[in-house]
Amino acid sequence: MTADQLSFASRPEDSRGRLYPENLSTFRSPWQRDRDRIIHSSAFRRLKHKTQVFVELDGEAYRGDYFRTRLTHTIEVAQVARTIAGALGLNADLAETIALAHDLGHPPFGHTGEDALALLMQPYGGFDHNAQALRIVTRLERHYAGFDGLNLTWESLEGIAKHNGPVDPPLPYALAEVNAMWDLELHTNASAEAQVAAVADDVAYNHHDLHDGLRAGLFTETELLHLPVIGEAFRETDRLHPGLDSMRRRHEALRRVFGVMVEDVIAVAQNRLASLQPQSVDEIRAMDGPIIRFSKPLYQNIKAIKSFLFTRMYRAPAVVIERQKVTEVLNALFPLYMSHPDLLPQNWTAEITAATDDTLLARTVLDYVAGMTDRFAISEAQRLLG
Incomplete structure (x- = not known):
């Protein structure tokens, strides 16, 4: 069954279009075109050197190049979303497009960087990586002759804004700015394709953070055996493939965990769609909750896995030390640029000149700092502050 046969699937011919009208491509759908623009954007390339969990130092992520970066995470999310x-x-094109764009707004140092910048921006309208992603694709990417940003379709912008669900006020300024230009109907759910991108994000990071935590030595396979889903996956692997070496055993077991999550989402969505029988994308948007989600039993199991990862990985002593260090980097760079905006690159001069008050200046500084990669932020702190 294809998307054009289903009433609740997003159809390219029904797209609400672009803020700046363009002729249709002769060989790509609107969402294939959006996808390609995202992949070719500067912000997408910078994801290669932005943290997923482990901080990148001296060109090497944590203790090796096997750990996920924000770019490899994004590619994995896009693959799950298409599936x-x-x-x-x-x-699948719209789901992939939203998945590829969902982390464009992440600053250096992952969620640690986001927490630091959110505090620094409190007096100036706040910071949120989803809102920043919208700012990037509507304003900060400046490569096209006819417009700032990427001029994505309404459906792609909607998916970036609210793939995690409706957005309640007060809105981060970057989101409010875009929504004022084009109403994204923030009070409703997003399309089913955007919901798929959100669930794919959960599937991807729950899977690969287990891989990366094991490789970093933050916990062992034995410690995972008591966890729901994971323990059973290891036991099934041992039953079917006794005597596997450690790396193959680990990969085979976690591959099964990955499959459990994906199959659960598909089964739940198929049942809900058959039961509710939505007749349009707007009926999906108007529902009282997401139609794409984990089953309640698996959701509880995933909460247990997340709790383990939070304690043993995200707040592991070695990771906490790095979090403190990189927070200091941003806490030093941001006020330095606020006090000495002349230190910003020359191509930001127009933005600085247009900044008539501290709020506009802070937003310009934020755009610059949030766009940094981990390694560039560290090198700038070393260069400017020793």
């Missing part, structure tokens, strides 16, 4: 969307008869 789920295809199985459900949704538009």
Whole structure:
């Protein structure tokens, strides 16, 4: 069954279009075009050197190049999104597009960097990486002759803004700015394709953070055996493939965990779609909750896995030490640029000149700092502050 056969799937011909009208491509759908623009953007390339969990130092992520970066995470999310969307008869191109864009707004140092910048920006309208992603694709990417940003379709912008659900006020200034230009109907759910991208994000990071935590030596396979889903996956692997070496055993077991999550999402969505029988994308948006989600039993199991990862990985002593160090980097750079905006690159001069008050200056500084990679932020702190 294809997307054009299903009433609740997003159809390219029904797209609400772009803020700046363009002629249709002769060989690409609107969402294939959006996808390609995202992949070719500067912000997408910078994801290669932005943290997922481990901080990148001296060109090497944590203790080796096997750990996920924000770019490899994004590619994995896009793959999962296409798989789920295809199985459900949704538009896989739109799901992939939203997945590829969902982390464009992340600053250096992952969620640690986001926490630091959110505090620094409190007096100036706040900071949120989803809102910053919208700012990037509507304003900060400046390569096209006819417009700032990437001029994405309404559906792609909606998916970036609210793939995690409706957005309640007060809005981060970057989101409010875009929404004022084009109403993204923030009070409703997003399309089913955007919901798929959100669930794919959960699937991807729950899977690969287990891989990366094991490789970093933050916990062992033995410690995972008591966890729901994971323990059973290891036991099933041992039953079917006794005597596997450690790396193959680990990969085979976690591959099974990955499969459990994906199959659960697809089964739940198929049941809910069959039961509710939505007749349009707007009916999906108007529902009282997401239609794409984990089953309640698996959701509880995933909460247990997340709790373990939070304690043993995200707040592991070695990771906490790095979090403190990189927070100091941003806490030093941001006020330095606020006090000495002349230290910003020359191509930001127009932005600085247009900044008539501290709020506009802070937003310009934020755009610059949030766009940094881990390694560049560290090198700038060393260069400017020793």
